[in-house]
Amino acid sequence: MKKTETRSVLLVGVGGQGTILASKILTTGLIAAGYDVKMSEVHGMSQRGGSVSTQVRYGSKVYSPIIGKGEADVLVSFETMEALRYLDGLKPGGKIVVNDYQMPSLPVLSGEKEYPDGIIDELKSKGPTLALDAAKVAKENGNPRGMNVVLLGALIQFLGITNVDWPAALKANVKPQFVEGNLRCLDAGMKLAKEIA
Template identity: 60%
Template sequence: MTKSILLVGVGGQGTILASKLLTIGLVEAGYDVKMGEIHGMSQRGGSVSSQVRYGEKVYSPVIELGSADILVAFEKMEALRWLEYLKPEGKAIVNDYQINPMPVLNGKFDYPDKINEALEALVDTKVFNAAEKAEALGNAKVMNIILLGALIKAMKLTHIDWNQIISNHVKEKFVEINIKAFQIGMDSIQS
């Protein structure tokens, strides 16, 4: 049975590195894997998504509406934007982190309030602040690896040696902090 993982966020948040590590791990574990992303103008602060699908045999790299098993939102409003891609019985992992888009920055729109509550009422949701945890570790950028850890735990993919994958694919001086970040992410999800 093919599983679909949707990672969403804002350009520059590191969704691409997280989905790259995820994909490498899945391939090494012997799954057929397809990963899709759209880049282009979205790099300029726009909404971004990475789609990872794995199973015995995967055809399409594209996740269709209502078919993602899990939605990992690196920014909370993006969780709402992409929610229709999630199965009604799927899971959402949401970074309790806000990045204001231009229409909010310039005061034309208000950033929606009570997003976490809205999500929790709709779907099996786990909200936590990966940004804060990353800063506590000393590097705000490892937020993406914390979210990856949470995703791995939630998708029950813990049998793969993620520490090894991080060691092999992250710059040497960042390996230690990324492994710590990954563990923090895993610990934030109850099995």
């Protein structure tokens, strides 16, 4: 990475999925690695169930805490359809990490609309896409609630920022009893991204 370049990560999902914790671990690691970091959160009006997004920007000197359309280097979506909702935030040619995990929204739940098919194919046609079933991976690693950390692991690998002490960053943000399970998830996410990419 060039000294002056600022990189932008857009993390999106549904309220309650743990996007905030993932962003916290990400920013802790980036700060420890000596980057200037800014982070911006946007919440849906409802506490639960709304669409949420977090923006993390890092570089030698970061100005704007937010980005507009077409500016994210990487889009990480914790829910399948949300990836598409925020796709216009991604730079043409930018990378996508998408969780193969569907949370139907109210119009789908009520039977008024159908949860769309073919989202991951649509994403793949738009840019380098890593689709993974993070819920399954988290379960396999004995930590069903660690879906967010699996995705974080994949993101880190995807961004190529592996020169950071990520386990330390994780420990700084997670209660001691959850550290071990989450470390396994982080590792699994990174490995998976390495294999697929």
